[in-house]
Amino acid sequence: MPQHLIRKLEQFVQLSPEDKLALEAASRKVRLVGPHQDIISEGDSPEHVNLILEGWACRYKQLEDGRRQILSFFLPGDLCDPHIFVLREMDHSIGTITPVRLAEIPAETLSDLTDRYPRITKALWWEMLVTVAVQREWTVNIGQRMGLERIGHILCELFIHLRGVGLTDENSCLLPVTQIDLGDATGLSNVHVNRVLQELRMNGLIVLKGKRLTIPDLEALQRVSLFNVNYLHLDREGRRFDANGPVPHSA
Template identity: 50%
Template sequence: MRSFPADQEIVRDGDDPDHCCLLIEGFMHCYKQLETGKRQIVSFHIPGDLPDLQTMQLNVMDHALGTLTPCVVAFIPHRALHLLVGEFPNLAVAFWRDSLINAAIFREWVVNVGCRPGPQRLAHLFCELFYRLETVGLAHKDGCEMPLTQAVLGDATGLSSVHVNRMMQDLRGRGLIATKAKFLQILDREKLQDFAGFDPTYLHMKEVLSP
């Protein structure tokens, strides 16, 4: 278990880690950094996530993993995980399911950045984060923690900070959200989901019982 400050790179692109990270507290993100310095965030991670589970099978990281806020992270050696999977096959099923859900989220993010207009991109991202936080008991009835800067939101949605600011004003003007002190308040959840075209099916949050 280790504590990290915000904006700390945990695993670098090209690393060959011998452990997986389990996020205990805080927010993390996976991203690709171009030689020009431009960054594309490809996923956000919340407490309970194993954001680099693929390193159990893939030797080299093809992206970076870092903190967005102060975080507490547990490091679990690959060897220990392989032993656990061998002893408890249902754990292997759970890991496989987790990887498939992450792939589904990646597909939705491609659609979000490639097809939706700016306001809908942000609205869809907010719906996803709220739904995921709510599922693990980290969201209130009318909102959730949202410690993401406009620059971070822009890197996740393919928008500039200026455009993010305009899109946020648009969502506020429609009476869909309000923001205060790193907290996202959802004023009308149903309307926000309709506006974003958000269908949580791709998150596959419903419990699946083993046969």
């Protein structure tokens, strides 16, 4: 079931067959959630870790007066906040965009996993640190980049993220978000998002029709968006912990 998670983690470290079986076993309890519904809401007490199996969701926060900021997107293979249990209640919400199929992983199952499978532990650390790095990059994106760069940057990130879990096709992918969502993620109004998308189209940097995004020249889009891929920490950085590799020493 969690093939996207496995594929994602293997961008960092090669897992053994037992590692994979353990991940499968942990992902047994499946839940379906309709589109535009909260998976967990601000103020709730977290009870398990959600693993997105299929569909898109997002982390978001809403101000008293209704303004809404999307803080990150969750795509298949993404874990929503492992270790969140340390905190008493959620300070933000997680909601679906499309219909979502997810696995609910109990806290004990997760700590069991990390007790017994050091490679999984390492890989989950990597995934968590990358998640935080992405959050930082979003801060840079919204704080410093112009509208065009901002939208271009987020499209690059989403495309590369999807490619990492095998959900792209050549140079295109599905993009099931509205322009309002894109605006809430980038701090722009939907009207301006629309105009920026038109400009990206006119420059031949993207083709966006319906829910399908095509990026004819990813490098070009990265260039105009000032996109530096280093914050995603790809490149099999964990190869020293590979299955069949040298035995990892503690922690």
